[in-house]
Every structure is written in C-alpha cells, then in structure tokens.
Amino acid sequence: MKVQDEFIRRLASQGKRADGRKFDETRKIEIIERPIEKAEGSALVKIGRTQVIAGVKLDVGEPFPDRPDEGVLMTGSEFSPISYAEFEPGPPGKESIELARVVDRGIREAGALDMKKLCIKKGEKVWMVFVDINILDNYGNLLDAASIAATAALSNAVFPALDKEGRVDALAPKTKKKLPLVFKPIACTSYKVGDMLLLDPTIDEENASTARLTVTSRDDGNLCAMQKGGIDGLTTDDVMSAVETSIKKGKEIRKLIK
Amino acid sequence: MGELLKKERDFTIPGDKLVESMEYLPGRNCFRDGDGIYAKKLGLVHISGRVLSVIALNGIYMPQRDDMIIGEVTDIQSNGWVVDIGAPYQAYLPLSGVRGYLDPAKNDMSKVYDVGDMIYGKIKMVSSTQSVHISMFDRMCRKFSGGRILNVNPAKVPRIIGKSGSMIDMIKRKTGCRIIVGQNGIVWLEGETHETENFVIDVIETIQKKSHIEGLTNEIEKMLDKRGVKNEKE
C-alpha cells in the first residue's frame, strides 16, 4: 500500500518509527516454554502480535552414509494460512522453505547440537531431531521469531524413552535427559527501510522495506549463518552494522531462554 | 404480544432466541424460524417498536449504494480501475465515474490513478450479481497523498463516526488531525506530527474496544482533553 509505505519511509528518514520505538528496539518478546507436552521440546514465541510455535520431535533412524557417527537434524516450517490473509494453503512456498533453511543453517553451523552425542550405534542408529515451526499470527519478523522458538524448543527438549528393541516408545513418559545443546543460536534480522536499518519490523514496516539481512550469532559472539533477502543492495556499513546489532541483541534474547 | 426474552443492548450470540411471537418482526441481523425470532450475529439487541434487530460487533464490510469508502487501486484495465475495498467483492471504477474526458488510447490512465493509490470514493451501484461500481463525482472524493492508513473493524464505523458525525468531529477538533473514515473500515489520517496521529489511533482503538459501553462519548472527550492539557504544559 503506497500511502502506508511512504509514511513509514518518510518517518524512518526522520529517525522515527510509527510505534515510537528506536531503530534497534524490539517489541516485547515473550517465550512460553513447553506449551506442547506431547512434543519432546516446544516453545511459543510472541513478538508483539506475531506468534510462532516450534516443536521438537525425536526418532531413531539411520545416519547419513557420509556421517555415520552423527545424528540427523531436520527443520521444517509451515506458513499456516491461519496466520495471514495472503498465505495460501498448500505445500510450503518459497518463503516458508527459506525460513526453515535459514533457521536450520543457524542451528547446524553453530554446532548448536553435539551431533556426535546423538549417535547411538555408529553407521546404524542415530537420533533424528525434527524441528517443526508453525506460524500462527504474522505481524512481522517471522524469521527472528522462528529462530528464537526453535532454539528455545531445542533447549527445553528431552529424549523420549526407548523400548526393548531400541525404538522410541512414544507412549511411555519421556526421560529427563536434555539434548546435548552446546550453543544457543539466535537469528537477528535488520530490515532496510529507506536508507535506514531497523530491527523487528511490524508487518507494515516489513512491507515498506526493500532488503533485509539475517545474521545468526552464537553465545560466544561468533556468527554461524547469514541470509540477505529482498532486491535492494546493502553497503558494507549496512552489513557490519547488522552484524554488530545481531551479536548485541542475541545476548539479550538468549537470556530469555531457559 | 409474546414476551421478549432479551432486553435492549443485551449481548447476543447466533441462535439466541429473542422472542416467540408473530407480533414482532425480524430486523437487521435477525431471522425467523417458526414463530421465533433469533439473532443471526454476535452483537447487541436493538428494539425499535415491533422490530427486533442486532447491532453487530464484528464483520466484513458489505458494499451498499451511496457508502463513502476508501480503497486501494489494484489494477488498471482498458475501461477503468479495479479497487480493493476490503469487501468480498472487488469494486470497479469505470472511466465514466471520473471527472473529465479520458481516452484510454491516448491518455496514460496511471497518471489519474495508479496501482497502489488509495482513493476515497462513493459506491454508485451494487448489482444483483455482486458487481460493485464506484464513482469519484462526489465533491469529497479524492486521491490521498501523504498521511497514513488505519484499518478498523467495519462494524464499529458508526460508533467511530458517532451520531451525525459527533464523535469524529470532536476528535478532529481537539487534535487538529485530518481524518476520513471510510464506511468500509479503512481510515485515512494526517496530523501535525506523527505523535498526534498515534494519539488519534489510540483514541480510535479505544472507541473500538469500548463501543458497547454507554457514555462512551464522555469518556473519549476526557481522553482528548487530558492530552490537550498535557500538551499545553509542554
């Protein structure tokens, strides 16, 4: 919507945002831990009016031939049409696939999970970790919300019980043993609106933005995944600024996760 | 006459029986089944003589002739513009609905209204087959440049406007903000500063939330005056 986009860009050029936040200020982030008791781990993340839920399920399976002694991580996402008028039912669209892949890379490349500890018997049996992300209400900044939800769900996840044959006993109570989580990767996306970079856009700000850069950081401040989106170009200064913001915000957000 | 099962302003849910009697007539958002009159929508009961109706609390905008609406141009066709008015049906603004003579072969129609433009128009016709036509002849009609857009619940528009414009006029007067409320729940506003606009948005949201309360005008007046005083101090 042109009128609204122009309004948001005009305001940004004056250093302001419609809701009065600073450029690097996020809306209120709320994490509800383990809302889904049937999942091995789960978290509902609310950022302002955006709501994203992530669930972790575990199963026993075969390792990939090139990594016989490592567990398997799979991340999927569903942009449920319940969450936004423009999301249509059907197989995952490219935005949904991108989101899942960016979250996946953040977890994988950070070495968030000690994959070797997810090996049960080398070359034969390993733990498979499924992270599934469901978007419930899209009011902007789905990528960051999804990343926080996924990391929170992994960090409260526990192993399920196994039966005598070494298969998951889905009906038995879960163990108390937590997953081997080494790092808590957090994605933080900077959105370019006019010439400015801002964090945690509302849906209107997101629609008015012309580019974005997602930077995922680890607890130690190292970076483990980046993804540029949108058509507009970014300067090196933009990139460095997004990186710095991500490291800083990552620290704050990590504290919210148990 | 049968005994009324609900009073004026009682809350209703679809299926609520209002009366069991042929003496009454079902009005807006009500239906008859046998001798009974029932609520069709979530809302508040309104009794006017023998007519029972329900004032809806939520709902999508349904276009009606002579409504003034705000819409977004989504397509330019050979004979006019397609306009999204937030209804279940797209609206059409034909060339015959704009002032002056336009030859689509010679004139660039996007110079008049481009895709993405927000316009304030009048519903000229709703056909029996759900074709909705807009015209821009009314003197209030215009294309917006600047300002900002707010979406409100279309069912709350009468409350935001108030009796013969009393509520919206008060907000305009006390904030100096220019505000146009489309019957379809799309609002355009432009104030001195965006803080003023934010305040107006807060006020409108308060009206939406408390629309079922009696004496709302007084409460809103207090809200407006409080801010006025604060501004003078600053």
Place this chain on the structure above:
Amino acid sequence: MKRNDGRKPEDLRELEIEAGVLENATGSARVRMGKTIAVAGVYGPREMFPRRLQKNSQATIQLRYTMAPFSTDERVRPGRSRRSQEISMVAGNALEAAVFTEDFPKATIDIFVDIIQADAGTRTAAINAASVALADAGVPMKDLVCSVAVGKIDGTYVVDLAGKEEDASACDLPIAYMPSMDKLTLLQMDGNITKEDIKKLLELARKACLKINKAQREALKKRWLS
C-alpha cells in the same frame, strides 16, 4: 465406573475456550479439551479464487484441518493426508449447516484449524473452535455448533473420549450439534454397537454438547464485553 483420568462417564475433559486469540484472522478461537488443543482462524467472507469455483447464489465454506508435526506422540508428516482431507470436509459441512451462506453469493469463508496438540477428539475440538471463530468473525449463523465424541467402554456409555480410551471403546461416535435448532450436523461412527446403543449415545452426546455450548458462549461474551 471411574475412568483412567478419574472422570465420571458423563464428564467432559477439562474444557478451556478463548475467543479472539489471533490478530490477523477476522475471527479466531483456541479450544483445549484435555490435552487436545485446536486453534481456529476465520478469514472472510472474502473473494473466492479461482473464480470458476464461485457459487452464484451462496458463499463457499472451505475448512482446512491440519495437525502440526509435533502435535502427537509420533511425529506427523507435514502435508495433506487422506484422513485430514476427510475431516476437513465433514467438519466444514458440519459448520456450513449453521452459516447463512446465501448472504454472500460468490464469496468464500475460509476456516483454518491447526491442531497443535492431539490426544483424541481432534475433529470435535476443531469444530468447537471453528464455530466460536465464525461467530467471533461476525459471520451470520443460525446457531453455534458444538461437537463431542461418545463411546462405550466395558458396557458403560462415556463422553469425550481421551487418549487411549478411543482404543478401549467399542465405538467412536463423534457428533456436531446445533442446540437452538436441535439438529445434528455431523455424525460418524466406527465400531460395533446396537440400535439401542446409538439412541443412548446420541442422548448423552447432546447433553454434553449443551455444556460445550455454554463454554463457547462465555468465551465470546468475555472477548466482546470486557
């Protein structure tokens, strides 16, 4: 007879209904029946695409029921299954019966239900949530639709089957019901029971639906009047 979770035969599971839980949807609701959690969102009436599917004299009701992959003991593969398509259809029909579709020719009313946790009775939770979401959206209806499943365990008729009860029951009989109109809008059954059983079970289910109806009404009142 006492049930696994300590309920009496005619007791519902713990029931929690909240209306208006989503911002984007025109109307929405979250229903929890025991451990089963359904979130419903209604969009519309809105324009129906593709146009060739428009109905000239009424709105189309489209319901999509999905289970989140993490909603169950064993992970559900994402995407449509035959089961979810059938439930989408019968639940959609159960609700369409209550909607004044003739008020919105050509349009569609889209109902999306995400089951975020499943512990039996997901279609009934889906219908209960969707019905509140429709009313919340201001969609004109004849009545609220309420839904519950009933069964027979060890010779006793029981209401609102939970978890393993579904397997222990001689039958699983979900209904959807419009209380003001006194009409059933969904009825399915699988199992092995007598004519007499059906009569008794329907009576029990209707009574349980009245309790659900009360909770649905309270949720809507809370959302709009406080």
